[in-house]
Amino acid sequence: MKFTAFITAAALAATAGAAAAETRVTYKSAKTGTSYYQMGVEIAEAVKEATAGGIIVTVEESQGSVQNVMEVRARGGDYVFTTPPALVGAAQKAAGPFKDKGDPKFDEIRALFPIPSLTMHFVMRADAGVEDISGLAGKTILLGKGSFGAREGEKYLGLFGLEGKVTLADAELSNAVAALKNGQIDGFVTAGSWPAPNVIEAAASLDVKVLSLSAEEIAATKRAKLVIPAGTYAGQDADIVTTSLPVVAYATAAMSDDAAYELTRAFWERKADLAAASAWWGGVDSDLMANIAGKIHPGAARYYKEIGWALTDAQM
Known part of the structure; x- marks a missing residue:
């Protein structure tokens, strides 16, 4: 009886340890049924494979890029979203659709990687x-x-x-x-x-x-x-x-450097597989990095430095 209890406790401890090691991320992009929603599903699968389940991405339906940016105000470090860089700039200036809706959290938005334009x-x-x-x-x-x-x-x-x-x-x-x-x-x-x-x-x-x-x-x-x-x-x-x-996948400064690094690494290391499965990934390459007008997350920047991609002063 005591032996059984010991095994159960050990199993529970191991399960708890595995759960603690797992990082969960919400990815918000577009309406269900659109190509950009499907891209999110494909990214989620690629990240799960590349990290051996270490990062689990849940794809969440969105009503559009403006909503994605607005939700930064209420989200934490597990939030990834897609939007054109121009909208991030508008949010940080409280301009355009963000007029009279400025928020300090918009200044914490950080880029991870480009997706199809x-x-x-x-x-x-x-x-x-x-x-x-x-x-x-x-x-x-x-x-x-x-x-x-x-x-x-x-x-x-x-x-x-x-x-x-x-x-x-x-x-x-x-x-x-x-x-x-x-x-x-x-x-x-x-x-x-x-x-x-x-x-x-x-x-x-x-x-x-x-x-x-x-x-x-x-x-x-x-x-x-x-x-x-x-x-x-x-x-x-x-x-x-x-x-x-241009369209870019973003997180915020609240995301850990390690999580941002692993997400970015997983995306680029699986990009060829993504392109083999869906042709729209074929146009995503290092040239699109120039379209990222704002700051890149330090964790993502670490990966780009490792593979020898130059970043601009504005991106750092």
């Missing part, structure tokens, strides 16, 4: 004869509603003198491929990680042309340049030069 795609029927952005005049385009891509697409129409010259289809972006196939629209605008599922579907269904922007047009948008390599989509025999909004 929101990439603009202007997708046209090949028989519409559109070769560049100016060719959208007189065409019927589906922008969708409420999304980053819809807002950005509308902005570009204004920037390039096309406001009032393009017929905007009154439909949801989810109907874009069907509308393109049956000739209801000449093209659609979408933003997301590349390769984009709806662009893959469109290119597989009919001849399409994804427009490139000139250097001058990209400069006018004040967005980051991004090149989608030739062959990414069916029938695409040349690179597509477009714009993107």
